[in-house]
Amino acid sequence: MSKQTVETVSGPKALTRTELARLANDLRLACMRISRRVRYESDLLLPPHQFSVLSRLESAPKTNSELAEIERVTAPSMKRTTNVLVEAGYVARADDPEDGRQVILSLTPEGLKTLKRIRRHRDEWMLQRFEGLTEEEHALLASVRDVLLKVASE
Structure with a gap:
């Protein structure tokens, strides 16, 4: 080694x-x-697990089972989470046209708006911390970013 x-x-x-x-x-x-x-x-409106589900639905509609697998939680747990998001108006349900037993979940315009707002808050939270750093620390963070992204993708 x-x-x-x-x-x-x-x-x-x-x-x-x-x-x-x-x-x-x-x-x-x-x-x-x-x-x-x-x-x-950075944001107290939505718990992290609900935010994560909204993020997963941004790319494409999914079933509760798909979301549960992606998030590595049980199907009943995911159903509770998505029920809350549906009741809040962030997620819409629709019958699966190919399988009547399945429900397709998708992001509503309000869900997308909330997702973008929370991301802006999170970015702003990080930006505020970076503003107190030196130019040398900014340069170091920029160089480390690529290494951390490489580590995270492996």
Whole structure:
């Protein structure tokens, strides 16, 4: 296994497996904390699990079973979530024309409007935190972004 390197003031430095494990732990914790804070502090209108369902419906209508599988929850749990979203006017139900036992769920215009509003709030929440950073920290975040996206996609 090859050693990872990290750029230091004196040049690249190989990280030991222990140092790499510590870095992985620290970054995992930081990502989890940021994710949690963005979800819970940036918008109080919709719980995170409901927001996630709206996001999943943005690309295409889906059944409760499909949503449950994507979100990795039970079908009854997903049905409770989508019932709340239907009652709030964010999601519409329609009979599946190919299978009368299935119900197709889709985003309503109000659901799409709410989804976009929450995303704007979340982006604004992050932007406010970035505004207090230095130019060097902004540059570092820009370079780390691509690495984190690569890690997240694997």
